[in-house]
Amino acid sequence: MPESANRAIPGPCDETRVVLEARGVSKCYHLGEVEVHALRGVDLSICEGRMLSLMGPSGSGKSTLMHIIGLLDRPSEGSVIVESEEVSAMAPNELAAVRNRRIGFVFQSFNLLSRTTALANVELPLVYAGVSGTERSRRARAALERVGLGDRMGHLPNQLSGGQQQRVAIARALVTEPSIVLADEPTGNLDSVSGVDVMTILQDLNAHGITVVLVTHDDTVARHAERIVRLRDGRVVADDPVADRIWAADRRDEVVEEAGGVQA
Amino acid sequence: MNFVESIRIALRALNANKVRSALTMLGVIIGVAAVILLVAIGTGVQDEITGSIEGLGSNLIFVFAGNFEEGPGGGGPGGSSVRSFSIEDADLLQRRLGSEHAVVPVVQGPLTLRVGNRTMRTTVAAANENAGDVFSADYVGGRGYRRSEVSASARVVVIGATVRDRLFPNQDPVGQTMSINGQRFNVIGHVAAQGGSLTGDQDNQVFMPITAAQRLLGTTDVGLIAVKAATADDVEILQQRIRQVLTPRFGDEFSVFSQEQTLGIFQQILGTLTFMLAGIAGISLLVGGIGIMNIMLVSVSERTREIGIRKAVGARTYDIMSQFVIEAVTLSVAGGAVGIALGAIGAQILTEWVPTEVTVWAVALAFTFSAGVGIFFGVYPAYKASRLDPIEALRYE
Numbered sequence: 209m210p211e212s213a214n215r216a217i218p219g220p221c222d223e224t225r226v227v228l229e230a231r232g233v234s235k236c237y238h239l240g241e242v243e244v245h246a247l248r249g250v251d252l253s254i255c256e257g258r259m260l261s262l263m264g265p266s267g268s269g270k271s272t273l274m275h276i277i278g279l280l281d282r283p284s285e286g287s288v289i290v291e292s293e294e295v296s297a298m299a300p301n302e303l304a305a306v307r308n309r310r311i312g313f314v315f316q317s318f319n320l321l322s323r324t325t326a327l328a329n330v331e332l333p334l335v336y337a338g339v340s341g342t343e344r345s346r347r348a349r350a351a352l353e354r355v356g357l358g359d360r361m362g363h364l365p366n367q368l369s370g371g372q373q374q375r376v377a378i379a380r381a382l383v384t385e386p387s388i389v390l391a392d393e394p395t396g397n398l399d400s401v402s403g404v405d406v407m408t409i410l411q412d413l414n415a416h417g418i419t420v421v422l423v424t425h426d427d428t429v430a431r432h433a434e435r436i437v438r439l440r441d442g443r444v445v446a447d448d449p450v451a452d453r454i455w456a457a458d459r460r461d462e463v464v465e466e467a468g469g470v471q472a
Numbered sequence: 473m474n475f476v477e478s479i480r481i482a483l484r485a486l487n488a489n490k491v492r493s494a495l496t497m498l499g500v501i502i503g504v505a506a507v508i509l510l511v512a513i514g515t516g517v518q519d520e521i522t523g524s525i526e527g528l529g530s531n532l533i534f535v536f537a538g539n540f541e542e543g544p545g546g547g548g549p550g551g552s553s554v555r556s557f558s559i560e561d562a563d564l565l566q567r568r569l570g571s572e573h574a575v576v577p578v579v580q581g582p583l584t585l586r587v588g589n590r591t592m593r594t595t596v597a598a599a600n601e602n603a604g605d606v607f608s609a610d611y612v613g614g615r616g617y618r619r620s621e622v623s624a625s626a627r628v629v630v631i632g633a634t635v636r637d638r639l640f641p642n643q644d645p646v647g648q649t650m651s652i653n654g655q656r657f658n659v660i661g662h663v664a665a666q667g668g669s670l671t672g673d674q675d676n677q678v679f680m681p682i683t684a685a686q687r688l689l690g691t692t693d694v695g696l697i698a699v700k701a702a703t704a705d706d707v708e709i710l711q712q713r714i715r716q717v718l719t720p721r722f723g724d725e726f727s728v729f730s731q732e733q734t735l736g737i738f739q740q741i742l743g744t745l746t747f748m749l750a751g752i753a754g755i756s757l758l759v760g761g762i763g764i765m766n767i768m769l770v771s772v773s774e775r776t777r778e779i780g781i782r783k784a785v786g787a788r789t790y791d792i793m794s795q796f797v798i799e800a801v802t803l804s805v806a807g808g809a810v811g812i813a814l815g816a817i818g819a820q821i822l823t824e825w826v827p828t829e830v831t832v833w834a835v836a837l838a839f840t841f842s843a844g845v846g847i848f849f850g851v852y853p854a855y856k857a858s859r860l861d862p863i864e865a866l867r868y869e
């Protein structure tokens with residue numbers, strides 16, 4: 209895996225470099241008579257090329273917020289702006305196109321197509337982007353090599369370990385060269401060593417200019433970002449820079465040792 | 473996403489569920505095979521009857537007792553009030569129409585033949601000495617019956633190829649005797665095999681003077697009177713003159729058809745029959761289509777998560793829609809192709825017993841119809857799939 213390149217502390221972000229913005233976003237679910245307020249007026253702006261962690265207790269609205277800024281879900285109120293484009297009014301097919309070109313997702317439960325090889329899974333976004341066969345395969349192979357799975361391309365998801373599956377999912381997220389990668393508890397289902405590998409890749413992507421939003425419970429995982437936004441009951445309650453940022457690549461040996469010397 | 477890609481995705485999905493795909497296709501296979509087979513039989517019979525009417529010789533007019541000409545309201549065959557023709561009517565026609573035109577009364581009926589200890593049931597087609605103008609017969613040996621034999625009700629018989637093979641295997645039947653309904657007949661000739669004809673399977677028939685046949689069958693009736701016009705130009709005038717001759721005797725309880733009209737009537741009846749058969753088979757195709765819809769709906773709900781994943785990475789509504797429609801169409805078209813092959817093979821096998829002909833239009837129709845079934849019954853499940861909300865679909869367990 210390549211080493212992270214740029215470790216300079218980033219300066220303040222000016223208005224023009226905001227890639228993703230939520231303005232007054234609320235989300236309300238109606239379950240019969242009961243109204244569940246998952247989000248209550250969230251304002252959040254994420255600057256280009258930065259890495260941000262969303263933290264908060266279970267049920268605080270982290271996943272809901274991630275789905276809304278990832279255009280998988282629509283807010284009940286408020287607006288979402290992706291690369292200075294207001295997306296709230298877009299039709300489903302336009303949203304699909306924006307997701308396809310600009311956003312990559314990494315889910316806690318991987319969400320790979322189960323009867324499809326690693327390579328075909330990674331090719332999937334390119335299929336919908338209309339990239340032709342040979343070019344698609346070339347780019348998908350490059351993405352899989354980038355996450356260290358060059359030798360597992362023909363494997364089905366159930367022939368891969370959890371960590372490997374998550375790396376396939378990351379390859380799928382980065383294959384379209386998106387500007388934003390959204391990861392919802394990407395290490396939640398993984399052992400510590402696989403978790404460190406995944407974090408190393410995400411930090412590496414970030415070092416190459418991709419904006420990364422990381423949803424997590426885990427304080428250590430959160431500190432891999434440069435900024436932590438905390439949610440509680442659907443509201444932003446804190447927004448702090450990370451003083452002592454953790455670099456996953458530096459921690460690997462230490463984690464391997466703690467795990468009893470087992471290599472992932 | 474392009475079309476080839478949609479097909480590849482659909483094929484992969486069908487391949488992952490081979491047994492289910494095959495069973496779903498079975499409905500369409502049976503439907504299409506039934507359409508092909510039944511239409512092949514209808515067309516084959518139609519062609520054969522057309523061929524045998526055309527093969528009867530040219531410039532023929534047929535006169536039937538009973539009124540068939542006034543549409544559904546008029547008379548009909550076998551009605552008790554209908555008086556049959558007799559030989560006198562045929563003689564009258566012959567006298568009035570002139571000797572340049574041949575008038576041939578025809579009688580048909582069932583008979584039992586016996587030679588030694590071999591017996592068989594068959595039908596007789598009996599006429600007068602002009603029979604050769606109406607029934608084309610290719611004599612392998614012997615001769616046809618003569619005028620003198622007709623007037624004398626002579627017990628002479630000409631036998632078809634099947635009769636000969638059964639009753640006189642590896643023998644020359646000419647000059648032998650056979651018992652017909654208990655009466656002794658001399659075999660004077662036998663004709664070559666020629667397949668079916670208007671009057672039934674001609675190979676499984678015997679031919680004799682009409683007078684002898686009437687005696688055997690215990691009747692003085694004549695089934696139909698055929699008239700062979702001297703030239704094609706005479707046909708129309710002859711039809712009018714036949715009407716003039718018969719009206720004083722029969723009122724309007726008789727029908728006069730030229731060969732073309734007869735052909736037209738048969739073709740119309742058989743054409744309608746063929747369409748009805750195709751329609752009945754079409755119903756089973758429809759049932760096959762409903763089977764496809766059922767499986768596609770199951771497939772959509774089973775694969776909700778897959779749809780969610782595809783949408784999350786950028787699949788648009790029509791990408792999902794086309795994926796599922798193509799899946800349904802692939803099932804129905806593949807089923808259609810197999811059904812056509814099976815139907816054609818079945819039709820080939822059936823030629824042993826009935827004439828069949830697999831026509832291009834039947835194949836084209838069955839194929840188009842099965843593809844149509846796939847589209848029609850695939851669209852709704854595909855539409856359902858394409859409208860799924862991405863996040864709901866991803867959350868689906």
Ligand SMILES: Nc1ncnc2c1ncn2[C@@H]1O[C@H](COP(=O)(O)OP(=O)(O)OP(=O)(O)O)[C@@H](O)[C@H]1O
Pocket residue numbers: 237238239244245246264265266267268269270271272273425
């Ligand atoms: N589809 C839904 N229908 C109804 N309520 C929902 C739905 N999705 C989420 N919620 C509610 O919205 C709130 C926020 O859910 P969300 O999944 O965003 O929490 P989270 O912060 O991601 O929690 P966790 O850390 O456990 O994943 C919860 O109270 C949840 O019950």
Ligand SMILES: [Mg+2]
Pocket residue numbers: 270271272392
């Ligand atoms: Mg969550």
